[in-house]
Amino acid sequence: MIKEWLFTTDHKRVGILYLVGSLAAFAVAGIVALLIRWELTGIGETIGGVGPDDYNFWLYFHGAAMILAFLIPGLTGFLANYLVPLMIGAHDVAFPRVNAFSVWLFWFAIVIALLSFVIPDPPDIMWTGYPPYSSEFSPGNTAFYVFTVHLIGFSSILGAVNFLCTVIYMRAPGMKWNQLNFFVWTILGAFVIQLIFVPVLASSVTLLLTDKYFGTAFFVPANGGDVLLYQNLFWFYSHPAVYVILLPAVGVMMEIISNMSKNPIFNYKAAVYGGVWGVVVLGSDVWVHHLYTSGLADWIRIGMMVTTLIISIPIGLLIISLVGTLFRGSIKYSTGMLYATSNLFLILVGGLTGIPLAMTSLTLHLAETYFVMAHFHFIMGIMATFAVFAGIYHWFPKMTGRMYSEKLGVIGFVLNFVGVNLTFWPLFYIGFLGMPRRYYDYAMFPEFEPFQVMATVGAIVVAVSMALNFYNWIVSAIFGEKAPENPWGSNSLEWTHCQSPPGPGNFPKLPKVSSKWHPHEYKPQVIEWV
Amino acid sequence: MINRVLLLAAIVGIIVFGVLPVGAEDEVKRAFTDHTEEFHKVWVHLLWDIGIIGGIFLILSIYFMFAYRRKRDDQIGNGPKFTTMGMILGWALIPSFIFMADDFYLSAQGWKLWIDQRTVPENAMEVEVTGQMWGWEFEYENGAISDNDEGLVVPEGRPVVLRMKSDDVVHSFFIPRYRIKEDLMPGRVTYLWFYPKDKGEHVFTCTEFCGTNHSEMWGKVKVVSQEEFDEWSEKNKG
Amino acid sequence: MFAIRMFITSIPVAVVIIVITCRLAEASYKPTESDIDPGILAVDEEKALGYRFNRQTGFINDSGMPFRLGDLKGKSAILVFSYYTCDGACPAFNADLGRLLLAVDSLGRVELGKDYKVVTLSFDKNDGVKTANDFRKTLNFPSKLNDNWILGVFEKPEQIKPFMSDISYRFFWSAQDNMFLHPNAFFFLSPEGRIVRILHNTTADSKDMELALVDTMFNRLKPSQIITMAISFCYSYNYKEGKYGLNYPLFFAMGSLLTGLGALGIGLFHFIKRGKSKEMST
Structure with missing residues (x-):
């Protein structure tokens, strides 16, 4: 049994391995988030014996683990692995062994990230790792950060090649490009971004490593290096990385909303070619909005303000499609x-609070405050997490063949939704009033204490809901009722043509689709079996 | 139960997008009145802008979520079919142009403010700021020196320009009251300016992560009268 | 399988690139020895960078007209300090600058007069319009340099000391040598009048001069100068050597980006080619 899982090349098992790994990272990083919030409930040292260095390490771990080890692998690892071959009617991915290799790379990365809890000088450089702090001054082991990035980056490049090949060459006979599931499109977009930009991040953190340990001077200004260059290179990848998270999250929402309202996607073609590919194309030239206060030339900042605002167009098209799919459903x-529709609210809040942050002149005030922090938690943290959760719940019957407890699920959802709003709205407010990010202590702003306490209460509510969700999944996977074959009445291949859970090779007979078939059409149709 | 959840979500949404802009405007008027006025004009415009966009989308989606609930088990959706090119392009291009118009409107507003924020007045008093782990040093034109315990003492009614550099890592100098910040780093010189119109004390902080005592790198901007300033700077010379 | 083979063959290439880049960076890491005693004749660069000279201090040029640094508004400038009765080093130093600027001009990206001016100021209180005139004759510049080169003396000699000490520019009269000892530095001023870069004639070449000039006007991009700006991104200033060096991380990152784009491009190429051959065979 254990051997079977260790040496598996089945995309579904690889997907589950991704799920377990990323949820483990999520759980640890979530507990760390609770500790961070608890520490902030009072001014000065709140948890006995916890100094700023511990706190800074927590911040580093929370950021790096949530983004690199939970969101990206959860969406492009777990959901892509499990669903893409099923949705396009393939028996597996194009290179199953490469796929297995990439999941184990990811697991090693998680182990390295977790090791930083036991090594003497854990990295404390935040997930951004700006030099010269990370390369010259930090007492922490920057190498752990760099190797985590390397392994996860390598794993996603392999994943990118694999999935692009899979979708291009292994679609079911007769499946045209415009008959792809929306989620498959968003995964394609996300992997194109990964393939192009991950090498840039990998090379820049490598230079950081040689600066720190081999005495080179790539980022040391006294010896001809440039401090700002690292920041540019880092965000050159890491801003598109936000879309690597956003696109599949929107894809999951679109799948579920279309399925549960039994309605075709509103303007599918505009959402795919304008929305998804628009984000991929425009996403690469907006990174300077992370550097509005970093001392770059004024005209660069103004130029990037315009491109950043323009990105609202493809995102707007995606949101129109999301909302429009509900129309007459x-x-x-x-x-x-519930997770998918509440995500509409989160994506609106997170997206629209991004607009002041796109404007250089307002960002001079808002940058590096809790406002930014609340903004990206809404759009990236919570929105994408809700999407992963929605995905887990929606495809739970497919993965386990059993039904989860709807009652517990709804209670968990309500607590979750209330909790995140309780946590982050106060942070928007004190962020606007000037509370800076990454502060262990806030003695300069004693009046913010009640808001910090409120946020911590919210975080505890979220933690309760997480416990309910995890309990629900584990118990239902083992003891849940048997699920019907197609509980949501979907027309997508993974529901109509294979068992739950799918056996080896996925489809008893490989599906062949006619030109009238569409995964998001819910008219009674004739399905051809080969 | 689910209906009640939705109702709650609707109420929260309406409060957030409907009332927030109004409430925030009051807050802004009360708290800030000097040269940051333009900032708040843009900010309030922007809150209205995103409030309206968000409100439209939110009200529509909440309405749809209620109105189109499934009545019978075998019911399927009856959404519009995008069969003609005109319909597809229309629904893509018209919203795109609306968004783009809004983007350019906001860009223009932001640009105008940006020019104000980056054009240093000719008569500004110059203070040299050096950031180091973990404190600030201020050097005035006449040689007076101050640090973050003493505070950044400035006379009222005269713009101040900070010429900033860092000895070690990247820092960032932020004065929430004047809505301004800029990074400091080794090897480059950066600027920011502000206009201390009225007397008072305001917090400044470091906003770029710089190690263990990042959160201790704060102090007060002390705006005093010209006489007090002259006396103070004479005392702190050298 | 093609993609995997591509990937594996790219590993040794990547290793070679890493090794070469490290070597290059190491080479640029070695500090150079200088034969000027840094204690006396160097400008305190740390203090001077970003400094703005008093815009209102009055000067008189060699034709007797008063001017101020504020009059240069909107144009970059190179500022040097000399004294006009000097018979060897100063004319040579100014001539050096002239030679470098002609070389910059011949590159055609930054133009003397249109983009920037040169100002020589005398810190000798005995200098006047006449010695300045003589100095210009000694220099005997071609007209392009001559027209855009201002030679000035202080209107009020008592302003010399504070003006110079603000940037810790130290100079003194050596009775033994019968001359002033002073740093030979080029100050690059931005259109706002701030010191953006300090170069020395002993180390700087025309490339450094051009890049420093681009640095001064970086904030005022003209669309026609976009290529010049792009070139300047490829270099970064080395404070230890006083020269510009290639910005290696940028090339490294560009290489990585091209790797990604290349992988995607080759994949697409094959996909399209395969699609075509499939069509033909059916």
Whole structure:
């Protein structure tokens, strides 16, 4: 049994391995987040014996683990692995062994990241790792950060090659490009971004490593290096990385909303070619909005303000499609659908609070405050997490063949939604009033204490809901009722043509689709079996 | 139960997008009145802008979420079919142009403010700021020296320009009251300026992560009268 | 399988690139020895960078007209300090600058007069319009340099000391040598009048001069100068050597980006080619 899982090349098992790994990272990083919030409830040292160095390490771990080890692998590892071959009617991915290799790379990365809890000088350089702090002054072991990035980057490049090949060459006979599931499109977009930009991040952190340990001077100004260059290179990848997270998250939402309202996607073609590919194309020339206060030339900042604002166009198209798909639908609410529809609210809040942050002149005030922090937690942290959760709930019957407890799921959802709003709205407010990010102590702003306490209460509510969700999944996977074959009445291949859970090779007979078929059409149709 | 959840979500949404801009405007008027006025004009415009966009989308989606609930088990959706090119392009291009118009409107507003923020007045008093782990040093034109315990003492009614550099890592100098910040780093010189119109004390902080005592790198901007300033700078010379 | 083979063959290439880049960076890491005693004749660069000279201090040029640094508004400038009765080093130093600027001009990206001016100021209180005139004759510049080169003396000699000490520019009269000892430095001023870069004639070449001039006007991009700006991104200033060096991390990152784009491009190429051959065979 253990051997089977260790040496598996089955995309579904690889997907589950990704899920377990990323949820483990999520759980640890979530507990760390609770500790961070608890530390901030009072001014000065709140948890006995916890100094700023511990706190800074927590911040580093929370950021790096949530983004690199939970969101990206959760969406492009777990969901892509599990769903893409099923949705396009393939028996597996193009290179199953490469796929298995990449999941184990990811697991090693998680182990390295977790090791930083036991090594003497854990990295404390934040997930951005700006030099010269990370390369000259930090007492922490920058190498652990760099190797985590390397392994996860390598794993995603392999994943990118694999999935691009899979979608291009292994679609079911007769499946045209415009008959792809929306989620498959978003995964394609995300992997194109990964393939192009991950090498840039990998090379820049490598230079950081040689600066720190081999005495080179790539980022040391006294010897001809340039401090700002690292920041540019870092965000040149890391801003597109936000879209690596956003696109599949929107894809999951679109799948679920379309499925649960039994409605075709509103303007599918505009959402795919304008929305998804628009984000991929425009996403690469907006990175300077992370550097509005970093001392770059004024005209660069103004130029990037315009491009950053323009990105609202493809995102707007995606949101129009999301909302429009509800129009004249036949909506039934499951836990997954609740997560997906509440995501509309989160994506609006997170997206629209991004607009002041796109404007250089307002960002001079807002940069590096809790406002930014609340903004990206809404759009990236919570929105994407909700999407992963929606995905887990929606495809739970497919993965386990059993039904989760709807009641627990809804209670968990309500607590989750209330908790995150309780946590981050106060932070928007004190962020606007000037509370800086990454502060262990806030003696300069004693009046913010009640807001910090409120946020911590919210975080505890979220933690309770997480416990409920995890309990629900584990117990239901073992003891849950048997699920019907197609509980949501979907027309997508993974529901109509294979068992739950799918056996080896996925489809008893490889599906062949006619030109009238579409995964998001819900008219009674004739499905051809080969 | 689910209906009640949705109702709650609707109320929260309406409060957030409907009332927030109004409430924030009051807050802004009360707290800030000097040269940051333009900032707040843009900020309030922007809150209205995103409030309206967000409000439209939110009200529509909440309405749809209620109105189109499934009545019978075998019911399927009856959404519009995008069969003609005109319909596809229309629904893509018209919203795109609306968004783009809004983007350019906001860009223009932001640009105008940006020019104000980056054009240092000719008569500004110059203070040299050096950041180091973990404190600040201020050097005035007449040689007076101050640090973060003493504070950044400036006379009222005269713009101040800070010429900033760092001895070690990247720092960032932020004065929430004057809505301004800029990074400091080794090897480059950066600027920011502000206009201390009225007397008072305001917090400044470091906003770029710089190690263990990052959160201790703060102090007060002390705006005093010209006489007090002259006396102070004479005392702190050298 | 093609993609994997591509990937494996790219590993040794990547290793070679890493090794070469490290070597290059190491080479640029070695500090150079200088034969000027840094204690006396160097400008305190740390203090001077970003400094703005008093814009209102009055000067008189060699034709007797008063001017101020504020009059240069909107144009970059190179500022040097000399004294006009000097018979060897100063004319040579100014001539050096002239030679370098002609070389910059011949590159055609930054133009003397249109983009920037040169100002020589005398810190000798005995200098006047006449000695300045003589100095200009000694220099005997071609007209391009001559027209855009201002030779000035202080209107009020008592302003010399504070003006110079603000940037810790130290100079003194050596009775033994019968001359002033002073740093030979080029101060690059931005259109706002701030010191953006300090170069020395002993180390700087025309490339450094050009890049420093681009640095001064970096904030005022003209669309026609976009290529010049792009070139300047490829270099970064080395404070230890006083020269510009290639910005290696940028090339490294560009290489990585091209790797990604190349992988995607080759994949697409094959996909399209395969698609075509499939069509033909059916």
